[in-house]
Amino acid sequence: MLDSFIKLIIGDMEDKRAYKQMMKRVDALPKDYRFAFRKIQHYMFSVGPPGGDMTIFTDLTMFTDLVDLFESSAADGKQVLDVIGSDVGRFCDEFMRASVNTENTEKLREKLNKEVMEKFKKEGK
Numbered sequence: 001m002l003d004s005f006i007k008l009i010i011g012d013m014e015d016k017r018a019y020k021q022m023m024k025r026v027d028a029l030p031k032d033y034r035f036a037f038r039k040i041q042h043y044m045f046s047v048g049p050p051g052g053d054m055t056i057f058t059d060l061t062m063f064t065d066l067v068d069l070f071e072s073s074a075a076d077g078k079q080v081l082d083v084i085g086s087d088v089g090r091f092c093d094e095f096m097r098a099s100v101n102t103e104n105t106e107k108l109r110e111k112l113n114k115e116v117m118e119k120f121k122k123e124g125k
Contacts, residue, residue, distance in 0.1 A: 033078045062099035
C-alpha cells in the first residue's frame with residue numbers, strides 16, 4: 001500500500017533512473033547531436049505521436065532508440081543533418097510513427113495472447 005502511494009506521489013523510481021541514464025548518454029553525444037536530440041524530444045512531447053496515442057511516452061524505448069541511432073551515427077563520423085535530414089519535423093513524425101506501430105503491435109499481441117490463454121485455462125480446454 002505504501003509503495004503504491006509513493007509511486008502515485010513521486011512516480012516510479014526505476015523510470016526516473018532510466019531517464020537519467022538515457023540523458024547522461026545524450027550529454028555524452030557531440031554538441032550538434034545533443035542539440036538535435038533535445039529539440040526533437042521537445043517537438044515529440046509537444047506535438048505528440050500520430051494518432052494521439054500518448055502511451056508511447058510511458059516507455060523510454062523510442063527515445064533510447066533515438067540515442068542509439070545518434071551514438072552509432074556519431075561514431076561513424078556522420079553529421080547530424082545526414083541522419084535527420086533537412087525536414088526535422090518529418091523525421092520526428094516518421095520516427096514516432098514507426099515507434100507507435102511497433103510498440104502498439106507488441107503490446108496488443110501480448111494482451112491478445114494473455115487474454116486467450118487465460119480464457120482457455122479457466123475453461124480447462
